[in-house]
Amino acid sequence: xxxxxxxxxxxxxxxxxxxxxxxxxxxxxxxxxxxxxxxxxxxxxxxxxxxxxxxxxxxxxxxxxxxxxxxxxxxxxxxxxxxxxxxxxxxxxxxxxxxxxxxxxxxxxxxxxxxxxxxxxxxxxxxxxxxxxxxxxxxxxxxxxxxxxxxxxxxxxxxxxxxxxxxxxxxxxxxxxxxxxxxxxxxxxxxxxxxxxxxxxxxxxxxxxxxxxxxxxxxxxxxxxxxxxxxxxxxxxxxxxxxxxxxxxxxxxxxxxxxxxxxxxxxxxxxxxxxxxxxxxxxxxxxxxxxxxxxxxxxxxxxxxxxxxxxxxxxxxxxxxxxxxxxxxxxxxxxxxxxxx
Ligand SMILES: [Fe+2]
Numbered sequence: 160x161x162x163x164x165x166x167x168x169x170x171x172x173x174x175x176x177x178x179x180x181x182x183x184x185x186x187x188x189x190x191x192x193x194x195x196x197x198x199x200x201x202x203x204x205x206x207x208x209x210x211x212x213x214x215x216x217x218x219x220x221x222x223x224x225x226x227x228x229x230x231x232x233x234x235x236x237x238x239x240x241x242x243x244x245x246x247x248x249x250x251x252x253x254x255x256x257x258x259x260x261x262x263x264x265x266x267x268x269x270x271x272x273x274x275x276x277x278x279x280x281x282x283x284x285x286x287x288x289x290x291x292x293x294x295x296x297x298x299x300x301x302x303x304x305x306x307x308x309x310x311x312x313x314x315x316x317x318x319x320x321x322x323x324x325x326x327x328x329x330x331x332x333x334x335x336x337x338x339x340x341x342x343x344x345x346x347x348x349x350x351x352x353x354x355x356x357x358x359x360x361x362x363x364x365x366x367x368x369x370x371x372x373x374x375x376x377x378x379x380x381x382x383x384x385x386x387x388x389x390x391x392x393x394x395x396x397x398x399x400x401x402x403x404x405x406x407x408x409x410x411x412x413x414x415x416x417x418x419x420x421x422x423x424x425x426x427x428x429x430x431x432x433x434x435x436x437x438x439x440x441x442x443x444x445x446x447x448x449x450x451x452x453x454x455x456x457x458x459x460x461x462x463x464x465x466x467x468x469x470x471x472x473x474x475x476x477x478x479x480x481x482x483x484x485x486x487x488x489x490x491x492x493x494x495x496x497x498x499x500x
Contacts, residue, residue: 182209183208183209183210183211183431184210184211184428184431185210185211185212185213185428185431186210186211186212186213186236186237186428186431186432186435187213187215187234187235187236187237187427187428188201188212188213188214188215188236188237188239188435189215189217189222189225189226189235189237189238189239189423190214190215190216190222190238190239190240191216191217191218191219191222191239191240191241192216192239192240192241192418192451192452193216194451194452195451196447196448196450196451197447197451199447200444200447200448200451201214203443203444203447204435204438204444207438208431208434208438210428210431210434210435212435215235219240219241219242219245220245222238222240223238223245223248223249223252223254226238226249226252226254226423227252227254230425231425232425233423233424233425234427235254235423235425235426236422236423236426236427236428236429236431236432236435237420237421237422237423237426237432237435237436238254238255238420238421238423239418239419239420240418240419240420241284241416241417241418241419242323242324242327242416242417242483243278243280243327243416243417243419243480243481243483243484244323244326244327244330244416244483244484244487245323246273246277246278246417246419246421246484247481247483247484247485247487248484248487249278249421250273250277250278250421250484251484253424254423254424255277255278255421255422255423255424256277256421256422256423256424256426256429257273257275257276257277258276258277258421258422258432258433258436259275259276260433260436260437262437262440263276263279263436263437263440266440266458267279267280267281267440267457267458268280268457268459268477269477269479270415270475270476270477270478270479270480271283271415271417271419271457271480272419272480273421273480273481274479274481277421278419278420278421279419279420279421279436279439279440279457280417280418280419280457280480281417281418281419281420281439281440281444281445281448281449281457282417282418282445282448282449282452282454282455282456282457283415283416283417283449283454283455283456283457283475284378284379284380284415284416284417284418284452284454284455285378285379285405285413285414285415285416285455285473285475286324286327286328286376286377286378286379286413286414286415286416287376287377287378287379287403287404287405287406287413287414287473288300288303288306288374288375288376288403288404288406289363289364289367289374289375289376289377289382289401289402289403289404290367290373290374290375290401290402290403290404291367291370291372291373291374291400291401291402292400292401292402293400294314294373295314295373295374295402297402297404299311300374300404300406301404301406301407301408301409302406302407302410303328303332303344303406303407303414304344305406306344306347306348306351306374306376307343307344307345307346307347307348307350307351308347308351309347309350309351311351311373311374312350312351313351313352313353314351314353314372314373314374315348315351315352315353315372315373315374315375316352316353316354316356316363316366316367316371316372316374316375316376317348317352317356317363317375317376318356318357318358318359318360318362318363318376319356319357319500320345320356320491320494320495320499320500321491321494324360324378324416325376325494326483326487326490326491326494327414327416327483327487327490328376328414329341329345329486329490329493329494330482330483330484330485330486330487330489330490331411331414331476331478331482331483331486332344333486333489333490333493334478334482334486335411335478338489338493341490341493342493342496342497345493345494345497345499346497346499348499349497349498349499353366353371353372353373354366354371354372355500356499356500359381360376360377360378360381361377361381361385361390361392361393363375363376363377364377364381364382364385364393364401365392365393365397367397367400367401368392368393368394368397368400368401369392378416379453379454379455379467379470380452380453380454380467382401382403382470383453383464383466383467383469383470384452384453384466385398386398386466386469387453387465387466403470405471405473405474407476408473408474411476411478412473412474412475412476412477413473413474413475413476414476415475415476415480416480416483417457417480418448418452418454420435420436420439422436440457440458442458442461445457445458445461446461446462446464449461449463449464449467450464450467453466453467454467455467
């Protein structure tokens with residue numbers, strides 16, 4: 160009888176556990192990121208909350224198109240992607256809804272989130288200058304503006320102007336200096352090019368290693384990744400040749416962008432979606448989330464991963480990232496007008 164009682168109790172417990180899991184429900188995450196640390200990031204959330212995460216992974220633009228096509232029937236609860244410009248595009252398409260909570264407001268700095276909570280930044284990628292230590296004096300490239308200085312003639316490499324990172328950088332210059340100054344900057348930088356834009360940010364860093372480029376624009380995580388693990392074309396010798404500058408430290412701060420997420424307009428599991436965003440802002444999740452892509456955490460006081468710590472700390476531009484989306488069409492027009500490929 161006693162055994163039977165224990166069995167019955169155990170069966171009862173497991174029924175209870177199942178009921179709790181059902182009650183906790185699920186979360187449909189549309190995500191354009193996939194890193195090694197993500198497994199732990201998601202399994203910790205599932206353990207803490209009992210909420211099951213269903214991941215739908217694709218390129219950001221494909222996910223946005225999918226959500227548009229699904230409309231009010233979309234199962235998406237959270238859209239997770241990189242670059243404020245892209246989150247802005249999703250928001251403009253009416254795919255996100257406002258969410259404000261004390262936790263999110265307290266933990267995510269104001270400039271890294273949408274003013275009405277349509278999206279939040281959960282890690283920071285800083286767009287900075289990398290240079291050939293043999294060819295450039297870092298004192299000559301302390302600002303983004305210096306890339307347009309005739310002194311840099313034949314030295315500058317960037318990726319193409321249609322890339323969202325280049326559009327976001329230009330958008331921040333428009334916000335700070337106005338479109339006319341921004342156009343002069345783009346023109347000067349174009350005139351200083353060492354070669355026509357090609358490849359991604361890592362290719363710009365490789366351009367330094369190959370001796371083709373003396374100063375390049377790249378997001379921090381591409382370099383930090385090459386510090387952490389082998390990246391083709393960036394061996395130890397190449398890496399030791401590359402120096403870096405966080406620009407505009409005496410004025411507007413270095414251009415920051417984010418990986419971020421927002422709650423989907425038609426989220427069937429809105430409560431779980433909000434819980435997930437709050438979880439992403441927690442200390443433990445912040446460490447996984449930022450370290451997974453060698454990015455800086457968004458929340459103040461969270462430790463840096465080893466590779467990121469080697470890049471050091473900096474003063475960030477505190478321009479609200481919404482401006483990056485708002486100025487995006489004008490940014491492309493300016494690049495096109497000055498013939499920046
Ligand atoms: Fe990237």
